[in-house]
Amino acid sequence: MDDVQDYWLDDVQVGIINEFEHQNASLTAGIIGNYFGQDEKVVGAVSDVLKNDQPKFVVANHGWNHEDFRTFSRDEQSALVHNSNKKIADTLGIDPDIFIAPYNSINNDTLISLLDNGMVYLSTNETQDKPPYALSGAAFFRFPATAEIGDLNKENTAWVELNHNQTYAAVLRSMVKYGFAVVLLHPQDFANKRPGPVYDNVINQTQIHELDLLIDKIRSDGYSMVTMDDIPKNAIYNTKYPQWLDTIFSLYFKGQIPDDAMTNSVEYLKNKKIITTSLEVGKYPLHQNIVTTYFWVGEPADADNSYNDNLSSAWDDDWTSHYGGVDDPNHRNGYLPSGFVPKENPFYFALPYNDFNDDGTRKDNAYDIVYWSAEKKTWDDSESMVKDRWIEITKGNKTAYAQWEDSGPFVYDDYNYVFGNSRPANTLNNNAGLDVSPAVKDYIDLQHGKNVVSWKFVDFSDVPDGPWKNIITTSQVYRSHH
Numbered sequence: 001m002d003d004v005q006d007y008w009l010d011d012v013q014v015g016i017i018n019e020f021e022h023q024n025a026s027l028t029a030g031i032i033g034n035y036f037g038q039d040e041k042v043v044g045a046v047s048d049v050l051k052n053d054q055p056k057f058v059v060a061n062h063g064w065n066h067e068d069f070r071t072f073s074r075d076e077q078s079a080l081v082h083n084s085n086k087k088i089a090d091t092l093g094i095d096p097d098i099f100i101a102p103y104n105s106i107n108n109d110t111l112i113s114l115l116d117n118g119m120v121y122l123s124t125n126e127t128q129d130k131p132p133y134a135l136s137g138a139a140f141f142r143f144p145a146t147a148e149i150g151d152l153n154k155e156n157t158a159w160v161e162l163n164h165n166q167t168y169a170a171v172l173r174s175m176v177k178y179g180f181a182v183v184l185l186h187p188q189d190f191a192n193k194r195p196g197p198v199y200d201n202v203i204n205q206t207q208i209h210e211l212d213l214l215i216d217k218i219r220s221d222g223y224s225m226v227t228m229d230d231i232p233k234n235a236i237y238n239t240k241y242p243q244w245l246d247t248i249f250s251l252y253f254k255g256q257i258p259d260d261a262m263t264n265s266v267e268y269l270k271n272k273k274i275i276t277t278s279l280e281v282g283k284y285p286l287h288q289n290i291v292t293t294y295f296w297v298g299e300p301a302d303a304d305n306s307y308n309d310n311l312s313s314a315w316d317d318d319w320t321s322h323y324g325g326v327d328d329p330n331h332r333n334g335y336l337p338s339g340f341v342p343k344e345n346p347f348y349f350a351l352p353y354n355d356f357n358d359d360g361t362r363k364d365n366a367y368d369i370v371y372w373s374a375e376k377k378t379w380d381d382s383e384s385m386v387k388d389r390w391i392e393i394t395k396g397n398k399t400a401y402a403q404w405e406d407s408g409p410f411v412y413d414d415y416n417y418v419f420g421n422s423r424p425a426n427t428l429n430n431n432a433g434l435d436v437s438p439a440v441k442d443y444i445d446l447q448h449g450k451n452v453v454s455w456k457f458v459d460f461s462d463v464p465d466g467p468w469k470n471i472i473t474t475s476q477v478y479r480s481h482h
Contacts, residue, residue, distance in 0.1 A: 007039050015208070019211060074113055120141060132178075150188070168218065171183060177249065185211075314408075322344065325340045387405065390402065403472070
């Protein structure tokens with residue numbers, strides 16, 4: 001989001017920020033340094049969302065006076081970057097490391113001035129900053145805007161909005177070509193307009209609805225929405241595609257073919273497994289901004305768990321005994337309970353899906369939705385498809401690995417979330433979507449309150465060495481009445 005500033009379409013700016021927060025969607029906001037810091041509406045909205053764990057919101061340097069950097073010397077450019085960074089830091093307590101170039105205008109002196117100021121990320125457009133773009137292993141990253149929600153027409157006489165299908169076509173093209181897409185938006189994209197163009201400080205609800213449809217479309221196709229500084233952590237890219245698709249992209253970029261023709265070409269290749277993009281290459285999707293609680297083997301029933309004890313699990317009627325005792329979170333010996341060495345992995349978790357019905361029969365949809373169901377032609381009724389599988393859990397700069405040993409929290413058939421891209425269906429405990437053991441809690445430093453993590457499934461071959469491998473659970477389904 002470009003052009004964050006005081007006293008200009010401030011109701012619209014606040015409305016956009018609030019909508020991203022409502023959609024639990026990450027946002028990178030470019031602030032014009034010399035025009036920021038006095039408007040309580042804008043500064044308050046930015047400050048408030050920065051305090052939240054989710055969705056992630058980061059601020060970027062968008063120049064000092066929204067100037068054309070190419071018209072300044074290297075030292076002058078460095079001073080402009082420095083002044084804007086200092087203003088943002090003085091106002092918000094944050095030092096930006098992202099620079100969004102005003103007018104997409106840069107030269108070699110700009111790059112040097114950014115490095116001099118400790119900037120790590122640059123965003124212009126594909127014309128000013130040509131590919132290739134490194135996705136990992138770089139000290140300085142370039143992520144140009146590759147899609148947009150609106151822009152001035154060629155005559156610079158009117159602001160033209162794009163519908164969500166038009167924007168998504170550009171997103172899809174960028175994902176295939178580069179492994180990422182940066183979607184550019186401005187406050188005026190979402191303001192009511194009059195000829196001139198004149199922008200009224202009133203949110204255009206039609207365009208907000210188009211934004212919601214775009215976010216839904218991006219998520220439904222399995223792509224993660226992240227802030228610009230998180231692109232290197234999420235982008236997975238090794239796409240190869242037929243040469244004729246480049247022709248389609250070129251014609252689309254020139255406006256010579258419609259959006260649906262370009263989108264249909266990509267979808268055809270994806271459906272035929274000729275190309276894979278983004279998370280498909282990574283095998284399992286990344287679930288971001290998931291509220292996470294903790295539980296333990298042998299936990300008694302109380303108000304915190306809606307009076308559901310954890311003496312047994314979804315697959316083990318005598319879980320506490322098979323584990324070796326109560327995994328008391330308040331009495332620890334490192335990552336182990338203090339009174340005994342557990343017989344099963346202390347790094348465990350619960351997700352809201354069970355592949356068995358209450359009567360012990362396999363759910364009809366399990367073979368269709370569980371990613372690894374094809375590993376066996378048939379699964380015995382005494383073996384769960386999901387028990388003991390591994391996930392990677394990340395909070396901040398801490399990452400742990402754990403095994404799936406129970407179903408929950410509170411919901412037990414939320415396959416659209418667990419094996420899809422939906423948000424958790426559970427509404428209790430701030431919409432919690434993941435329960436972790438005391439060992440995981442301690443390793444990634446979960447605090448009291450609304451903890452947010454990212455997680456994804458991993459195959460055992462991809463689990464690195466760590467305390468989660470000291471004791472590995474291999475037990476399967478145990479029913480006491482059998």
